[in-house]
């Protein structure tokens with residue numbers, strides 16, 4: 001059987017820190033960033049050599065590193081994991097330099113995900129980002145000229161101050177650039193971030209569920225009308241341009257994470273590396289096990305999580321295959337949950353698939369969560 005293993009590499013440095021961000025990230029300092037690459041190389045060296053299907057460089061801001069460093073890293077990873085297929089990198093548009101995309105492509109990168117977030121100056125400022133919307137067209141053109149196989153734009157909705165009209169303009173501006181893929185994420189306020197403090201002071205500045213659903217509905221309308229297929233709650237693609245790395249997550253496939261705070265899922269065990277940069281670098285460079293936490297997902301918990309992930313996709317869960325893989329008959333074991341949400345018009349059966357209805361996608365977290373907590 002062909003490998004579906006996904007490799008995730010976390011590059012945690014950013015030129016500045018956005019006030020809503022809860023990721024494992026640190027302000028860029030050249031000496032620390034260099035040492036981190038040495039730690040990654042050491043962790044890679046200790047990792048088993050195996051065949052992987054996809055590689056994703058995420059962050060942080062991967063292109064806070066120059067493209068020579070990225071190119072060396074990708075080549076080392078390709079060699080280690082015999083990688084020939086999808087290789088993705090997230091980029092911050094304001095840091096893209098001439099020749100970067102060519103170097104990425106020569107190293108084997110096939111997909112770039114550009115963190116646009118918004119085309120509206122005021123929203124970009126609210127998000128603490130610094131790019132000018134006018135630069136995005138140039139960045140997309142540069143990626144295309146370098147023959148990067150798939151170009152994706154990330155957009156964010158439910159940003160304080162956003163209106164249905166400004167969101168529509170951002171979607172239209174994205175579509176006008178004709179990317180192969182668009183992701184739209186609703187802003188979530190994470191505890192401990194400057195945004196959480198802002199929300200505590202001024203709750204009215206933030207979107208409630210109803211207003212956020214209105215923005216989501218606009219995204220569905222605009223992107224479908226433009227010919228993008230919604231293949232997951234937040235992801236839209238032209239034919240042949242789905243993100244295979246993320247599809248593997250939603251199929252509950254195995255993945256291995258390298259770097260600080262990176263998560264893995266192997267043989268039913270989910271583990272996550274420490275979020276302490278010092279602890280990660282020290283352990284990796286010493287050739288010691290990376291500190292972190294792990295838990296074995298078993299029984300109802302494992303099945304519930306797998307359903308939750310699969311329901312995020314447009315096709316949903318394949319009931320027969322699920323029974324073979326997890327030994328659980330969804331229609332039987334989860335009958336009360338399926339009945340409750342089907343009657344509410346949020347879940348539906350489509351042949352062998354159980355999936356969210358159009359309305360169900362607006363409250364996906366509630367419906368998916370019900371499978372995880374049901375025992």
Ligand code: SF4
Pocket residue numbers: 013014016017018021022023025059060061092
């Ligand atoms: S650039 Fe991304 S990872 Fe870095 S602080 Fe902003 S949102 Fe977080």
